[in-house]
Amino acid sequence: MKTALIISVLAISLQAAAEESAAARAENEPSLTPTETWLKLQREGEQASVKRQTLSGPAMENIHKRYLDSFTRPIPERFDPGSFNNSSK
Secondary structure, three states, X not given: OHHHHHHHHHHHHHHXXXXXXXXXXXXXXXXXXXHHHHHHHHHHOOOOOOOOOOXXXXXXXXXXXXXXXXXXXXXXXXXXXXXXXXXXX
16 A cells, blocks of 8 residues: 555656656757657656665565576577467466
8 A cells, every 4th residue: 555655656756857857848849749758857867766776685586586497498499479378278
């Protein structure tokens, strides 16, 4: 519940920041779509957090284990899109 609230607040503040940045640059640049504005903000890092984003120890352990486990499966001869279907019907 707390995570959802934090994500909502973060999304709202990022939206406001994107709108402010887009409005400030509107005079100097041609009109950008919302997607182009988000991509530009991401590329330039203007709205980046000053707090370094980290994961907990258990999360990092799970990521590392999943990474290592990926080497236990052989690389297929060719790509089969049907191989991603998890239904057992």
